[in-house]
Amino acid sequence: MIEINIAKDFTTEPGARTYDDGPYSGQEFYDLLLEPKFAEAIKRQVKLKIILDGTEGFASSFLNEAFIRLGDKYGSDVVWNNIILISEEIPKYITKVKESIYEKRK
Amino acid sequence: MKKGNNIYFIIISFILGIFSNYIITQFKYFKVDLEVNLVETVISLITAVVGIYIATSLNKFHTRSVNLHNYLQPKLDSIWISFTNFNSQLVSKDFIEISEIARITKEFDLNIEPLKQMFSSFNLNHECLNAIEVEIESLVKFITDNPKINPISKNIVNYSASSSEIKRRTNLVNEKFALAIKNINNIV
Numbered sequence: 001m002i003e004i005n006i007a008k009d010f011t012t013e014p015g016a017r018t019y020d021d022g023p024y025s026g027q028e029f030y031d032l033l034l035e036p037k038f039a040e041a042i043k044r045q046v047k048l049k050i051i052l053d054g055t056e057g058f059a060s061s062f063l064n065e066a067f068i069r070l071g072d073k074y075g076s077d078v079v080w081n082n083i084i085l086i087s088e089e090i091p092k093y094i095t096k097v098k099e100s101i102y103e104k105r106k
Numbered sequence: 107m108k109k110g111n112n113i114y115f116i117i118i119s120f121i122l123g124i125f126s127n128y129i130i131t132q133f134k135y136f137k138v139d140l141e142v143n144l145v146e147t148v149i150s151l152i153t154a155v156v157g158i159y160i161a162t163s164l165n166k167f168h169t170r171s172v173n174l175h176n177y178l179q180p181k182l183d184s185i186w187i188s189f190t191n192f193n194s195q196l197v198s199k200d201f202i203e204i205s206e207i208a209r210i211t212k213e214f215d216l217n218i219e220p221l222k223q224m225f226s227s228f229n230l231n232h233e234c235l236n237a238i239e240v241e242i243e244s245l246v247k248f249i250t251d252n253p254k255i256n257p258i259s260k261n262i263v264n265y266s267a268s269s270s271e272i273k274r275r276t277n278l279v280n281e282k283f284a285l286a287i288k289n290i291n292n293i294v
Binding site for chain 2: 013014015016017020021022023024055056057058059060061062064089090091092
């Protein structure tokens with residue numbers, strides 16, 4: 001299993017949606033960590049574990065941008081069936097991520 | 107009232123109840139029959155016991171409701187106070203850092219979730235708490251995810267163009283808090 005711990009591997013203070021909004025955006029997270037690690041997980045046929053705990057909190061746009069991109073690129077079902085989300089502090093982040101994966105960009 | 111005093115009060119009420127019941131059942135044309143009628147006395151006793159049972163059950167229910175109210179209200183109050191502070195922060199400036207708004211939202215989520223669980227465990231409908239959650243999410247999303255109205259630069263949102271809309275939305279949140287407080291007060 002491949003693991004991403006957002007607080008340890010990326011930042012404890014995630015930003016907003018895109019590069020234009022500032023550092024540590026959802027887009028940056030997608031480009032630097034989420035997409036490469038997911039591609040590796042698919043290649044090695046293992047699941048990608050994503051730990052959402054430990055940050056100062058997420059703006060909804062951060063999670064939405066990162067996971068909507070992943071869903072767009074690999075297909076919603078493929079993404080959902082190949083990730084394991086850990087969010088013990090705020091369980092509803094898991095619902096937010098799932099909604100983003102299945103959301104189609106307008 | 108102390109527990110000991112309560113027991114004496116119940117015993118005295120019990121005896122007075124039996125006595126008055128007996129007198130009333132024996133009252134015929136202004137004459138008091140001093141003979142004891144066994145059947146009527148037993149009925150009086152049963153009536154008094156049932157009365158005491160109902161009174162103590164109601165008292166227990168009332169005490170439970172008051173305790174529940176006293177437990178839940180301060181918790182909701184503290185969440186409302188946090189929101190009021192957040193609101194003051196929004197009013198006093200026309201910009202806010204994304205990390206700050208994310209931190210406040212996470213703190214709110216961490217506090218509201220246990221309160222919802224408490225509502226559920228006491229078989230109370232937590233729809234009023236869901237409504238607060240929905241309005242706060244909507245407010246935060248409006249501030250942080252509307253770049254055309256509220257531009258973000260270096261992770262700082264400038265919401266100077268939408269202060270009236272933010273005020274309208276914060277008022278909606280306050281309305282939901284007031285409704286939730288009303289629901290908690292209705293427990294008693």
